[in-house]
Amino acid sequence: MAPIISITDxxxxxxxxxxxxxxVSLDIEEGEILALLGPNGAGKTTxxxxxxxxxxxxxxxxxxxxxxxxxxxxxxxxxxxLVPQEIALExxxxxxxxxxxxxxxxGKSRDEAHIEKVLRALTLWDKRNNRNQQLxxxxxxxxxxxxxxxxxxxxxxxxxxxxxxxxxxxxxxxxLVRELRASGVTIILTTHYxxxxxxxxxxxxxxDRGRLLLVEEKARLLHQLGxxxxxxxxxxxxxxxxxxxxxxxxxLSEDRMHLSYAFDSxxxxxxxxxxxxxxxxxxxxxRDLSTRQSSLEEVFLQxxxxxxxxxxx
Amino acid sequence: MNWNAVAAIYRxxxxxxxxxxxxxxxxxxxxxxxxxxxxxxxxxxxIDTVEGVDYGAFIVPxxxxxxxxxxxxxxxxxxxxxxxxxxxIFELLSAPLSFIEIVIGYVxxxxxxxxxxxxxxxxxxxxxxxxxxAHPVWMVIxxxxxxxxxxLMGFIIGIWAxxxxxxxxxxxxxxxxxxxxxxxxxxxxxxxxGWQTVTYFNPVLYLISxxxxxxxxxxxxxxxxxxxxxxVFLAACLxxxxxxFRTGWRxxx
Ligand SMILES: Nc1ncnc2c1ncn2[C@@H]1O[C@H](COP(=O)(O)OP(=O)(O)O)[C@@H](O)[C@H]1O
Ligand SMILES: [Mg+2]
Numbered sequence: 139m140a141p142i143i144s145i146t147d148x149x150x151x152x153x154x155x156x157x158x159x160x161x162v163s164l165d166i167e168e169g170e171i172l173a174l175l176g177p178n179g180a181g182k183t184t185x186x187x188x189x190x191x192x193x194x195x196x197x198x199x200x201x202x203x204x205x206x207x208x209x210x211x212x213x214x215x216x217x218x219x220l221v222p223q224e225i226a227l228e229x230x231x232x233x234x235x236x237x238x239x240x241x242x243x244x245g246k247s248r249d250e251a252h253i254e255k256v257l258r259a260l261t262l263w264d265k266r267n268n269r270n271q272q273l274x275x276x277x278x279x280x281x282x283x284x285x286x287x288x289x290x291x292x293x294x295x296x297x298x299x300x301x302x303x304x305x306x307x308x309x310x311x312x313x314l315v316r317e318l319r320a321s322g323v324t325i326i327l328t329t330h331y332x333x334x335x336x337x338x339x340x341x342x343x344x345x346d347r348g349r350l351l352l353v354e355e356k357a358r359l360l361h362q363l364g365x366x367x368x369x370x371x372x373x374x375x376x377x378x379x380x381x382x383x384x385x386x387x388x389x390l391s392e393d394r395m396h397l398s399y400a401f402d403s404x405x406x407x408x409x410x411x412x413x414x415x416x417x418x419x420x421x422x423x424x425r426d427l428s429t430r431q432s433s434l435e436e437v438f439l440q441x442x443x444x445x446x447x448x449x450x451x
Numbered sequence: 452m453n454w455n456a457v458a459a460i461y462r463x464x465x466x467x468x469x470x471x472x473x474x475x476x477x478x479x480x481x482x483x484x485x486x487x488x489x490x491x492x493x494x495x496x497x498i499d500t501v502e503g504v505d506y507g508a509f510i511v512p513x514x515x516x517x518x519x520x521x522x523x524x525x526x527x528x529x530x531x532x533x534x535x536x537x538x539x540i541f542e543l544l545s546a547p548l549s550f551i552e553i554v555i556g557y558v559x560x561x562x563x564x565x566x567x568x569x570x571x572x573x574x575x576x577x578x579x580x581x582x583x584x585a586h587p588v589w590m591v592i593x594x595x596x597x598x599x600x601x602x603l604m605g606f607i608i609g610i611w612a613x614x615x616x617x618x619x620x621x622x623x624x625x626x627x628x629x630x631x632x633x634x635x636x637x638x639x640x641x642x643x644x645g646w647q648t649v650t651y652f653n654p655v656l657y658l659i660s661x662x663x664x665x666x667x668x669x670x671x672x673x674x675x676x677x678x679x680x681x682x683v684f685l686a687a688c689l690x691x692x693x694x695x696f697r698t699g700w701r702x703x704x
Contacts, residue, residue, distance in 0.1 A: 145514065153704060190544075191544050192545060194699055194703055194704070211547065212453070215546060216547040220541070220542075226537055226538030226539045226542075227537075228533075228537065228538065230470065231466075235463070239459050239460075240542060241459075243459050243542060243543065243548065244454055244546050244547060247455060285542070303479070342661075
C-alpha cells in the first residue's frame with residue numbers, strides 16, 4: 139500500500155541560517171501510530187509544521203495521500219488535523235463555536251451531529267457553551283484536539299500532546315489516541331518522553347539535530363532491548379576463552395577478568411544453564427555474576443550520541 | 452474556492468462584532484454627535500453655507516468617511532493581528548485555504564462592520580440636518596470601495612504589526628490627520644492657494660470630495676479622479692497583500 143505521507147529529503151533552514159531539518163526522508167503508513175522521539179530542539183515541531191503548511195520547506199518534498207503539500211495543498215491539507223504544541227484558543231469564544239469554525243475552515247459543510255460526537259468523545263459536551271477562557275488547561279488541550287478532529291482528518295498530528303500534563307490526563311490522552319487509531323486515523327505524535335513512545339507507538343522514529351537517526355517497529359526495538367548481558371567475574375585472569383566454551387559466543391574483557399555473554403531474555407531458551415554447566419566442567423572459578431539490560435533510553439541516547447559523532451566526522 | 456471557509460471566517464468575525472455590539476456602536480455615534488455639536492452648531496453659526504450647501508449638511512460626508520476609514524482600518528488590522536497574537540493563526544495556515552479566501556473572509560467582515568457603523572452615523576446625522584442624496588447609487592459604490600480598500604490596508608497593517616502599539620500607530624498617526632486635512636470639515640477652495648496644492652497630495656481628499664459629490668453634486672476635484680484614485684489605492688493594497696502571502700512575510704517562517 140502506498141504510504142499516506144511520504145517525506146523526501148526535507149530540509150529547513152530558518153531565516154538567520156539555522157538548519158533545523160537536514161534531509162529527512164520518511165514514509166508513514168496509513169493507520170499506524172508513529173512516535174517521533176527526540177530531545178528539545180531536535181526539529182520535531184519544525185518537521186510537523188512543514189508538513190502542515192506553517193513553515194515553508196527549504197528543500198525536499200512531502201506528499202500527503204499522494205498530494206504534494208505545495209502544489210496540491212488543498213487536497214493535502216484537507217486530510218490533516220493538527221494539534222500544535224502550544225494551546226491557542228480565542229479566549230472569549232464559546233467552545234462549540236471554536237470547533238465549528240475549524241470545520242468550516244476545512245471547507246466542510248455544517249454537521250452538528252459530528253460536532254456533538256467529537257465533543258462527547260472528548261467529554262466537552264457539557265462545556266460546549268463555556269467560553270474557552272473558563273476551561274482548565276486539560277480541557278483546553280481537549281478543545282484543541284476537538285478542533286483538529288472537527289473536519290474528520292485521516293491523519294492526525296499531535297505535537298507533544300502530554301507535555302506538562304498530569305498523569306491522569308496523560309492516560310486519558312493515550313486511550314483517546316488508541317481509539318482514534320482504531321477508527322482508522324493515522325497518528326503522528328512527537329514526544330520527548332520515552333515511555334510515551336513505548337506505550338503508544340507502532341513505530342518509533344528517533345530525531346536529533348534535524349536528522350532522523352532511525353525509524354523502527356517498536357516491537358523490533360523492544361526486541362533489541364530484550365537483549366541482556368550476563369557478566370561473569372572470574373577468580374583468576376584468563377589468557378583465552380577455553381576451547382570447551384568456544385561455541386558459547388563469549389567475549390573476554392581486556393583485563394581478562396570478565397567474561398560476558400549476550401542473550402535474548404524473551405527467547406524460550408537463553409542457553410544460560412548449559413553455559414554455567416560448561417563453565418563448571420571447564421574448571422573456571424567465578425567470583426561474581428550479574429545481568430544487565432539496555433533500556434530504550436540507553437538505545438536512544440546511544441543513537442543520539444552516534445548521530446552526533448557521525449555529524450562531526 | 453473554499454466558500455465554506457470564507458463563510459466560516461466571516462461568521463466568526465461578525466460574531467465577535469455582535470458580542471461587543473454596544474461598544475462598537477456607542478462610541479462612533481457619540482463622537483458623531485459631538486462633531487455636530489462642535490462643528491455644526493459652533494462653527495456653523497459663523498459659516499452659513501459652503502458652496503451652496505448648509506454647513507451642517509456639508510460636514511456629513513466627511514464625518515461618515517472619517518468613521519468609515521477608521522473603522523475599516525481598525526477592524527481589519529485587529530481582525531488578523533489577533534489570531535497572530537494569540538497563536539490561532541496556525542489554523543488558517545494549515546487549513547486548505549488560499550490567501551484570497553482568508554482576505555475575503557477577514558476584509559469582508561471588517562468592511563461590513565465599518566459599513567454598518569457608517570450607515571448608523573448617516574442615520575444619526577439626519578436628526579441634526581436635512582439630507583438629500585443626489586446620487587444614491589454612486590454613494591453606495593463609494594462607501595463600498597472605501598470600506599474594502601481601507602480594510603485591505605488594515606489587513607496589511609495587522610500582518611505587519613508586531614505589537615499593539617504598532618497596530619494603533621497608523622490609524623492614529625496617519626488616517627485621522629489625513630481625513631481632517633482632506634477637507635472633511637471644509638472645502639479646499641476655502642484654503643489659501645499654497646495649502647490647496649499641498650492638499651491635492653492627500654489621497655483622502657479625493658475620497659471625501661467624491662463622496663460629497665454623491666450627496667450634493669459639488670466636489671473639490673473631478674469625480675472621475677476620485678474614482679480613479681480609490682481604484683489605484685485598492686489595486687496597490689491587493690498587490691501588497693499578494694506579495695505578503697507569496698513570500699509568507701511575517702506569517703510563515
Ligand atoms: N521560527 C524559527 N526561527 C528560527 N529558528 C527556529 C524557529 N523555530 C524553531 N527554530 C529552531 O529550530 C530548532 C528546532 O526547533 P523545533 O522544531 O521546535 O524542535 P522540537 O520541536 O524538536 O523541540 C531549535 O533549535 C529552534 O530554536
Ligand atoms: Mg516541539
